[in-house]
Amino acid sequence: MTSVPPGGVPGDGRYGEAAFRPDRAGEAERIDFGALAYDAITMARLRALGAGPGWRCLDIGAGTGTVARRLLGEAGVASVLAVDRDVRFLDARPAPGLRALQADATAPDFAPGLFRLVHARFVLMHLPERDRLVGRLAELLVPGGVLVLSDAVDVTGERTPDTPYTTAMRAMWRGLRDTIGTDVSTVTSYPRLLREAGLDQVAAEIHVPPLEPGSAISRFWADTWRRSGQAMLSTGLIDAAGIDDAVRYLESDACAALSAGMLTAWGRKHQGPVG
Numbered sequence: 677m678t679s680v681p682p683g684g685v686p687g688d689g690r691y692g693e694a695a696f697r698p699d700r701a702g703e704a705e706r707i708d709f710g711a712l713a714y715d716a717i718t719m720a721r722l723r724a725l726g727a728g729p730g731w732r733c734l735d736i737g738a739g740t741g742t743v744a745r746r747l748l749g750e751a752g753v754a755s756v757l758a759v760d761r762d763v764r765f766l767d768a769r770p771a772p773g774l775r776a777l778q779a780d781a782t783a784p785d786f787a788p789g790l791f792r793l794v795h796a797r798f799v800l801m802h803l804p805e806r807d808r809l810v811g812r813l814a815e816l817l818v819p820g821g822v823l824v825l826s827d828a829v830d831v832t833g834e835r836t837p838d839t840p841y842t843t844a845m846r847a848m849w850r851g852l853r854d855t856i857g858t859d860v861s862t863v864t865s866y867p868r869l870l871r872e873a874g875l876d877q878v879a880a881e882i883h884v885p886p887l888e889p890g891s892a893i894s895r896f897w898a899d900t901w902r903r904s905g906q907a908m909l910s911t912g913l914i915d916a917a918g919i920d921d922a923v924r925y926l927e928s929d930a931c932a933a934l935s936a937g938m939l940t941a942w943g944r945k946h947q948g949p950v951g
Contacts, residue, residue: 689856691802695904698762704740706899707765710798711742712892714938717883718797718826719746721940725822727751731792734816736781737799740765741774747793748773757788782809790818797826797938804857807869814873817945823875826940827863831884832933841887841933844901844922847914851907866941875943884937887926893935894926 692698696706722743727733731753735744738758747753748771758766759777766776779786781796782805794813800806814823830849836842852858870878885893901908901919908914914922925931 688804691856691858692761694856695852695907698764700903702899703903704765704768706896706903707739708742709892709896709899711740713885713896714797714826714883715742715746717938718743718795718940719750721881721942722747722793722795722824723751725793725824725942725944727753727793727822730754732789733757733793733795734788734791735759736794736796736813738766738776741769741771741776743795743797744774745769745771753793757791759788781813786812788816790821791816792818792821793824794821795824795826798828800825801827801860801863802852802856802858806859806862810866810869811873814870814875814943814945819945820947821945822942823870823873823945824940824942825866825870826938827866828860828936829863829882829939830860831882831937836934839933840918840922840925841931843914843918844908845897845936847908847911847918848901848904850911850913851904851909854910855904855907860936863939866939867943870941870943873943874946876946878941878943880939880941882937882939885935887931887933887935889927889929889931894931897935898923898926 729752733747733753733756735756735758738744738760741758744756744758747756755773757775757777759779759781761780763776763778794816817823867878867880887894905919
């Protein structure tokens with residue numbers, strides 16, 4: 677399944693402006709549904725990579741700050757700098773050791789310091805400069821530090837039967853590509869990009885949460901379709917009734933589909949010679 681027609685040009689809008697505006701009622705709740713679906717997987721990986729006491733961490737595109745707060749509370753890291761282009765959700769939920777920074781990580785002067793962990797989840801897929809940004813984020817690591825990147829991957833294929841769900845997902849990926857440049861087709865290249873950035877011990881994994889009626893991931897997708905409806909309709913692949921059908925399908929026992937997965941890739945900065 678492709679997210680844009682051959683020869684298509686990605687849109688030049690921005691996440692949080694052309695779509696998913698933080699000032700729209702309910703946006704924090706939509707983000708939190710995604711967190712409920714993925715945070716446990718993210719935290720298991722970060723802790724397996726050693727995140728713990730003494731670590732200074734950077735969380736890019738921190739959203740409502742769920743990962744940042746769990747790093748502080750569960751992993752016991754020393755501090756987390758949570759960066760977002762709009763920090764209203766972070767300011768609304770402060771925590772000891774958590775500092776919010778309103779900034780654009782793609783800006784040339786973005787230089788927040790050096791960190792033991794640099795983490796970005798569901799961020800790079802929305803940015804046209806994603807390949808270059810991997811190298812820039814790697815430069816923010818101290819020796820021995822870890823860069824962890826997570827983004828969505830579409831695990832359905834051309835032979836996947838058409839359902840209200842698959843129709844909505846095709847329209848969503850196409851509409852977001854055309855509107856804000858979202859592209860999940862290159863996410864599987866992240867391990868290679870991490871190696872090209874000079875990192876060692878590179879590996880990756882994919883988690884696909886089950887679509888069950890009332891589940892956090894099902895509610896996340898329903899909310900996401902509602903909030904990207906204009907972009908979806910503009911593709912001509914779906915109409916308003918089709919979006920409503922897809923939401924009802926997610927909420928029914930008839931739903932039999934694969935959610936988009938989350939690919940997490942990581943690499944570690946070489947520590948250099950000892951002594």
